[in-house]
Amino acid sequence: MSVRGENSPKRAAPLHSNHATEFHLSSEKEQQEAIEHIDEVQNEIDRLNEQASEEILKVEQKYNKLRQPFFQKRSELIAKIPNFWVTTFVNHPQVSALLGEEDEEALHYLTRVEVTEFEDIKSGYRIDFYFDENPYFENKILSKEFHLNESGDPSSKSTEIKWKAGKDLTKRASQTPNKAGKKRQHEEPESFFTWFTDHSDAGADELGEVVKDDIWPNPLQYYLVPDMDDEEGEGDDDDDDEEGLEDIDEEGDEDEGEEDDEEDGEVTSVKHFFSSLL
Template identity: 65%
Template sequence: MSATSPKKAKLDDDRDYDAETQKALEEIDACQSEIDSLNEKASEEILKVEQKYNQERKPFFDKRNELIAKIPNFWETAFVNHPQLSAILDEEEEECLKHLKKLEVEEFDDIKSGYRIKFHFEENPFFENNVLVKEFHLATPGDPSSKSTPIKWKPDMDLTAKHKEAAKNNGSGGRRRRFDQSRSFFSWFTDHGDASADDIAEVIKDDMWPNPLQYFLVPDIEVENGMEEESEGEEEESEGDDEAVVVVEEEEGSEVENED
């Protein structure tokens, strides 16, 4: 979470106003300055509250990770079911994520300054690392920046190189591509472009990390909803059939009375 500074309106815009309008505009500007000042104070207070609750949430996040570790392929399933994250996953990357045992998001003590995302892997055929970390430094003297753990790929297993080659050969015929053919999960991990507008990092931090269970359970939820809709449809059909029978019986009764 980060505080944003509102843009101040400029009164010296070379436009001519009558004296009454000019005076009103200056008073509005003074009121807006007071509002902006209060907004900044509110942002600071909100950050303090967020820091407090980050500490209180941590034991529950740790407990949740312990429980998740008992479920095979939990994180792979959650990533594959997520509409934005699945769009950058290649088949080999999905296979690699089967070995992802723990995900953690850690905000820095000064929340405005940034955060890190930690991916804990078991031994796997793709790389030597046990933990891959990507950090985002957002409140630095220079521009926002990011850095990540160098991946120690095993021989012939560099998924970033494989993806680039596959994208070059397949053109637009690749499976489940988003907008950028050269983008994949591990190319995102090693990319350090605009750290202040990293949509994948923000999705992981603000959507996946707070509640991964909802994405792990997506297929089950869809099946349950489908069964409910089918059941409702059958009930409506059954009611329609009953009504049809009643109409037929009444018509048959009428014919008998006419014959008499």
């Protein structure tokens, strides 16, 4: 049995745990440095985005001023077309859903619509509705403004409508009597004109946004929407024509059938004649 001498080499202690600890510390340090660099790069991106927004705003302000003479010219031309704006609103799918029958009657007196963005653009805009003398209210102009304050909170304000006696469309009863004198639920929507008194959520005013961003840039596209009732009527005429043709064809087939029967009768008679001779 051999015994290890004093000069024999000693087994080295394992270093695996130390290496793992050092690697973990190194990895955390690299990650932290990467996060700091990402934050620095992100700050540069944000700075460029802010600079781009300022430059884009200047461009929008420039072209907004350049568009004004064309908007003015367009309004002058629209004034020559009777019922242009009420037709445009009725043809717009979102706005038409807000219009009751009397709203449409009142909007027949609407002669002009103007959207004005405030000079700095980002602080808000105003929509003006110009009316002829009408049996509903005294106002010649109804306006609604939308504002953003310095903290970015939205708000709105509008013209008080001076309704004529008994003509306040926003206070019409939700139920109307039928011919039998009983009450029935009114199917028409809340009056379009309640929009002027609703300031509950200026930041999500759908009608204002639709008028400013969709209708105002190009109202002609909605004025020229074809009347679906006319199209359906034309389709009915076509159907009637097709039914008429089918009737003619059926009558023709019946006539042909009668002719065939007559011919068969004649052939039978001839055969019977020859048979009698035999």
